[in-house]
Amino acid sequence: MDVLGLFNYWVVVILMMAGLYILIARYNLIKKMIGLSLFQTSIFYLYITIGTVDGGTAPILVDDPSVVYSNPLPHVLILTAIVVGVATTAVGLALSVRIYEAYNTIEEDEIRAANAEEQDI
Amino acid sequence: MMDQLPALQVMLPMVAAPLIVIIRHPFWSWLIATLISVCACWVSWLMLQQVVDGSIIRYAIGGWEAPTGIEFYVDRANAGVALLVSGLSSVVLVYAYHSIKRTVDTSKHYLFYAGWLLCLTGLIGMVITGDAFNVFVFLEISSLSTYMLIAFGSDRQALVASFRYLVMGSVGASFILIGIGFLYAATGTLNMVDLAARIPDTESPRAVLVAFSFLTVGLMIKAAVFPLHGWLLNAYHHAPIAVTAFLAGTATKVSLYILVRMFFSIFGDEYSFGYLLLNWVLLPSAIAAFVTMSLVAIYQTDLRRMLAYSSVAQIGYILAGISLATQQGLTAAVVHMFNHGMVKATLFMAVGCVLYRAGHAHIPSLERMMSRMPFTTTAFILSGLGLIGVPLTVGFVSKFTLINALMEKGWWPAVVMILASSVMATAYIGRVVYLMLFREARESSASGEGYQEVPLLMLVPMYALLALGLYFGLFGSQTLGIASGAAESLLGGYQ
Amino acid sequence: MKIYARQRHRVLQVITRLLVPFVLIFGLYVQFHGDYGPGGGFQAGVIFASAFILYGLIFGLQRTRRVLPPSVLRWLMSLGVLIYAGTGVLTMLLGGNLLDYDVLAHDPLHGQHWGIFAVELGVGVTVTAVMVSLFYGFASKR
Numbered sequence: 001m002d003v004l005g006l007f008n009y010w011v012v013v014i015l016m017m018a019g020l021y022i023l024i025a026r027y028n029l030i031k032k033m034i035g036l037s038l039f040q041t042s043i044f045y046l047y048i049t050i051g052t053v054d055g056g057t058a059p060i061l062v063d064d065p066s067v068v069y070s071n072p073l074p075h076v077l078i079l080t081a082i083v084v085g086v087a088t089t090a091v092g093l094a095l096s097v098r099i100y101e102a103y104n105t106i107e108e109d110e111i112r113a114a115n116a117e118e119q120d121i
Numbered sequence: 122m123m124d125q126l127p128a129l130q131v132m133l134p135m136v137a138a139p140l141i142v143i144i145r146h147p148f149w150s151w152l153i154a155t156l157i158s159v160c161a162c163w164v165s166w167l168m169l170q171q172v173v174d175g176s177i178i179r180y181a182i183g184g185w186e187a188p189t190g191i192e193f194y195v196d197r198a199n200a201g202v203a204l205l206v207s208g209l210s211s212v213v214l215v216y217a218y219h220s221i222k223r224t225v226d227t228s229k230h231y232l233f234y235a236g237w238l239l240c241l242t243g244l245i246g247m248v249i250t251g252d253a254f255n256v257f258v259f260l261e262i263s264s265l266s267t268y269m270l271i272a273f274g275s276d277r278q279a280l281v282a283s284f285r286y287l288v289m290g291s292v293g294a295s296f297i298l299i300g301i302g303f304l305y306a307a308t309g310t311l312n313m314v315d316l317a318a319r320i321p322d323t324e325s326p327r328a329v330l331v332a333f334s335f336l337t338v339g340l341m342i343k344a345a346v347f348p349l350h351g352w353l354l355n356a357y358h359h360a361p362i363a364v365t366a367f368l369a370g371t372a373t374k375v376s377l378y379i380l381v382r383m384f385f386s387i388f389g390d391e392y393s394f395g396y397l398l399l400n401w402v403l404l405p406s407a408i409a410a411f412v413t414m415s416l417v418a419i420y421q422t423d424l425r426r427m428l429a430y431s432s433v434a435q436i437g438y439i440l441a442g443i444s445l446a447t448q449q450g451l452t453a454a455v456v457h458m459f460n461h462g463m464v465k466a467t468l469f470m471a472v473g474c475v476l477y478r479a480g481h482a483h484i485p486s487l488e489r490m491m492s493r494m495p496f497t498t499t500a501f502i503l504s505g506l507g508l509i510g511v512p513l514t515v516g517f518v519s520k521f522t523l524i525n526a527l528m529e530k531g532w533w534p535a536v537v538m539i540l541a542s543s544v545m546a547t548a549y550i551g552r553v554v555y556l557m558l559f560r561e562a563r564e565s566s567a568s569g570e571g572y573q574e575v576p577l578l579m580l581v582p583m584y585a586l587l588a589l590g591l592y593f594g595l596f597g598s599q600t601l602g603i604a605s606g607a608a609e610s611l612l613g614g615y616q
Numbered sequence: 617m618k619i620y621a622r623q624r625h626r627v628l629q630v631i632t633r634l635l636v637p638f639v640l641i642f643g644l645y646v647q648f649h650g651d652y653g654p655g656g657g658f659q660a661g662v663i664f665a666s667a668f669i670l671y672g673l674i675f676g677l678q679r680t681r682r683v684l685p686p687s688v689l690r691w692l693m694s695l696g697v698l699i700y701a702g703t704g705v706l707t708m709l710l711g712g713n714l715l716d717y718d719v720l721a722h723d724p725l726h727g728q729h730w731g732i733f734a735v736e737l738g739v740g741v742t743v744t745a746v747m748v749s750l751f752y753g754f755a756s757k758r
Binding site: 023029032036040046047050073074077080081084087088091092095096098099102103111115118 | 254257258261265268269272277278280281283284287288291292294295298299302305306311
């Protein structure tokens with residue numbers, strides 16, 4: 001199997017795992033959002049890779065019928081997914097700001113400790 | 122106008138949401154949201170009438186026919202789920218007025234109701250769309266507005282619960298996105314009917330397998346299936362109680378419906394259950410859900426948290442029905458989706474009434490609730506009986522069907538487990554009912570003696586839903602008929 | 617020279633004043649060229665918003681808010697969605713399916729043109745408003 005020919009997919013896998021790792025292993029809420037963004041970006045990259053056609057050019061219609069185009073559909077899908085990703089990041093960051101205002105920290109373990117204290121009282 | 126119903130269903134709440142943001146008036150935004158929700162409910166009722174005989178509505182958006190364009194695909198199964206979603210939304214919105222006025226700042230009411238309508242748009246869209254990528258888009262519309270709605274909760278822990286749900290939910294949605302991407306790579310189509318036709322003779326079965334696993338895990342996160350239910354407990358506990366009542370009845374059910382649609386219609390039960398032996402994953406997870414979660418629910422001290430655990434357990438029942446992959450099992454799953462949606466919404470509404478007067482839902486301090494708030498307590502007890510599955514209630518109808526289906530397949534251990542978890546459900550509901558009815562109030566809690574009954578606008582929707590539940594309990598054959606039709610449509614795949 | 621509040625950023629301020637109109641025009645180009653060439657509402661909205669964000673970064677939030685008050689943004693945000701949804705409702709009222717642009721004009725080709733124009737306009741307006749209000753929201757916190 002041609003390992004280097006799958007270069008794009010290796011990048012996708014590495015980005016995805018890095019994102020998931022940050023998401024799981026970091027307690028800082030902002031870092032969690034960074035991990036989530038990384039994870040989502042890797043998926044965008046996967047879609048773009050799926051959409052390429054060997055020797056294809058950007059899918060803008062020209063008069064020459066011999067031109068090969070890349071598949072534009074994944075690009076459109078990913079445009080939607082990017083918007084969704086931006087919205088998710090914005091909501092997550094806004095929540096982090098509110099959490100910081102309420103708890104004075106964005107470290108998850110400190111928040112958990114504060115919550116546990118609250119429940120004991 | 123009759124052939125425009127599927128589009129109306131989605132467009133009504135979608136147009137109303139920005140209108141509410143423009144009007145920006147607390148009362149009017151509530152009124153608009155409620156009226157629109159009732160209209161959506163009526164539309165889905167009309168739609169169900171059209172398809173109940175087994176016919177199918179295929180609505181091409183923009184006039185682009187199916188494999189090229191995006192379509193709405195409505196049959197018996199998803200018309201029913203759409204009716205459940207919009208119906209529960211209407212009832213809970215009527216109820217929400219007082220409870221939200223108490224907990225949410227008046228200047229933010231318009232945002233709350235706009236978010237609610239967007240959530241409704243997303244849920245209905247997810248149900249009736251016939252395009253795989255559209256499922257993801259609508260899923261994100263509903264999820265993002267859900268995060269917002271949960272963050273409206275009165276204490277600061279709601280923010281943390283919302284953030285945790287955002288992380289889990291986004292990972293789940295991303296998994297679904299990956300799955301759809303692999304499906305598209307393997308088949309070159311996104312239309313669900315077309316997918317179902319092309320998957321059997323795809324050139325890359327491994328990509329289909331990967332897509333299947335990603336979609337399953339992603340949807341299981343969104344549906345809070347047992348080992349992936351972590352987000353649900355805090356979210357249900359800390360969200361405004363009206364939001365909890367709405368979500369408990371609809372959000373997880375919609376994800377479960379998509380899961381079923383995927384297993385049976387897109388991939389086909391031959392693939393999911395014959396080749397991949399998925400029942401050996403689903404059934405243990407289902408049994409673990411309803412045994413352990415019912416057990417944990419007994420030891421909870423907060424009423425909302427107890428019901429949240431019970432929700433995970435009930436999802437286990439639905440999953441057990443799905444894992445049978447038979448007509449009867451699927452009927453049980455569909456019927457339980459409806460019945461549990463109604464019962465759990467009623468229970469959470471009753472808890473909301475307690476919260477409205479008492480300000481907390483701490484179980485040990487619920488003594489003698491019957492003499493303080495008789496109507497609320499009666500509603501709680503009656504729907505609690507439905508949750509346990511006492512004969513003549515809705516819970517009995519669905520549990521009886523489920524046990525029958527399991528026995529038909531000869532899965533005796535699962536039947537025993539269901540009975541055991543019913544006993545546990547009796548324990549956790551019974552404990553609360555005992556406190557409410559019989560325990561003498563301690564001297565120290567005498568200060569709460571002055572609770573009155575909640576406003577009529579909260580009682581009426583709660584009793585309407587309760588009456589509907591009781592009706593379907595007594596005349597279970599009606600829902601069973603529709604559900605078995607829905608199961609037939611699901612098992613039959615796409616025509 | 618009273619308008620330059622902080623003298624030490626003179627270069628940035630002058631360059632920004634020069635750049636903002638061009639960014640806005642480029643945004644409009646991407647918006648209105650979007651139905652035949654690369655471009656469209658999403659990209660145009662972000663480019664358009666970036667002009668305001670640049671202005672806000674250099675001249676401060678106060679002055680940007682005077683140019684584009686948050687209350688106007690809330691209007692624009694809803695208006696964009698309403699333009700989009702309104703196009704859909706209009707096509708339904710004219711007897712087509714949802715977002716079937718053919719019915720918008722006598723000639724289906726013109727109808728398609730008008731339809732995609734309106735929809736992209738709605739998207740552009742909403743994206744601009746949302747992006748700028750996100751900037752306001754986060755920038756106004758300490």
